[in-house]
Amino acid sequence: MDTVDSLKERLLKNKISGSETAPDNYGIYSVCSAHPVVLKAAMRQAAEDNSFLMIESTSNQVDQYGGYTGMVPQEFIQYVLATASRAEFPGERIIFGGDHLGPNAWQHEDAAHAMEKAGILVRAYTEAGYLKLHLDASMFCADDSDKTGALPDEITAKRAAELCKIAEKTCRSLNRKNKPLYIIGTEVPIPGGARMHEAVRPSSHESVLATIEITRQAFFRAGLQDAWERVIAIVAQPGVEFGNDHVFYYDHERARNLSHTLDKMPMVFEAHSTDYQTGGGLAEMVRDHFAILKVGPWLTYAFREAIFSLAHIENQLCRKDSRSNLEGILEEVMLESVPNYWEKYYRGTAEEKAFARKYSFSDRCRYYWTDKRLSTSISVLFRNLSEKPIPLSLLSQFMPDLFMQVCEGMVKNNPEDLVTAHIQRILALYARACGFRS
DSSP states (O other): OOHHHHHHHHHHHHTTOSSSSSOOOOOEEEEOOOOHHHHHHHHHHHHHHTOOEEEEEETTTBOTTOGGGTBOHHHHHHHHHHHHHHTTOOGGGEEEEEEEESSGGGTTSOHHHHHHHHHHHHHHHHHHTOOEEEEOOOSOOTTOSOTTSOOOHHHHHHHHHHHHHHHHHHHHHTTOSSOOEEEEOOOOOOTTOOOSOSOOOOOOHHHHHHHHHHHHHHHHHTTOHHHHTTEEEEEOOOSOEEOSSOEEOOOTTTTHHHHTTTTTSSOEEEEOOOTTOOHHHHHHHHHTTOOEEEEOHHHHHHHHHHHHHHHHHHHHHSOGGGSOOHHHHHHHHHHHSOGGGTTTTOOSSHHHHHHHHHHOTTOGGGGSTTSHHHHHHHHHHHHHHHSSOOOHHHHHHHOHHHHHHHHTTSSOSSHHHHHHHHHHHHHHHHHHHTTSOO
């Protein structure tokens, strides 16, 4: 059985799990990051669990023009596979997903031009070998009228069907054995996370059913009956979200009606923004048929946590003139280099913004680690802490979560392995919630 078939089988098993007679969790977590250390940690986790691994890029990260990563879809796949080769992880066990594929990046243009570019985007993703495609045409374009509410489902569905038709045609032209699996719908927050402290309301049972039926009709009108059989999930809001300094945790009771919506359908829910949830909450979501859990900012946030902890250790061990000055350089880079990655997301006084640049859960600093000044600073940090083992007393002080693992020989006492292991702790929560480990 190939990886795609294994994914479909796993998601179908989810529909009969979570009860007293079938208590096992069957889900999949999706790593939404291009950070090399995050990818390495994800591959280590999947190797330990002997599982396949889903890695996604968004339409903002990777598009036909390069996105903010500077990579087109084919280049992103090559980059991930090269990372897998170095990590000795089998590339054939990776499923590539494309997130929010649609006119998102071209909303300022009229619908015809925006959808034309969205079609080129979907074609590029399909040609590159992405097998899980989230078709999301829910955003308003410049000439769409009445922008006071959500874009009507009928328009969203028609545009999603147009994009699906392009993916199907591309797949046929390439004689692909594995045809794409599709995700429909959207119920995601504003980019950067929630800014209010009011609870997030789960999607309604009625709205999900309406979206499914309207989209099904649009697919059938477009002659996409076969493709509709490969719609494996719908994006819905389970009531989880995070902001700069707060998290809305999953509440099974509030999502009870929603969780039973798909009981008689061969599809599951895909949940976005599941970052910072508890392990128990993630497991409960999977049992409630939120079988695809997206995670991204939490992983780069964990990278930042680990790097800062190492910088504090460095401060205790090294002379001031030889230190990496990591935190100071990060602040300089964020202020001077493309501040639009964080400016509209962080509000308040200058002090509050400075705090958010470092510690916000939305982790806008993830956009800056590729800056040459920061990569040089991290190299200095790693070199300073690699000359001899980090004292266990400082490891206990600044990285207590890894202290015992180092003592027991489970993690090597060097900067790179410590950072990877710190990120892997988060991935282990998702692997456990999805039933990949006990």
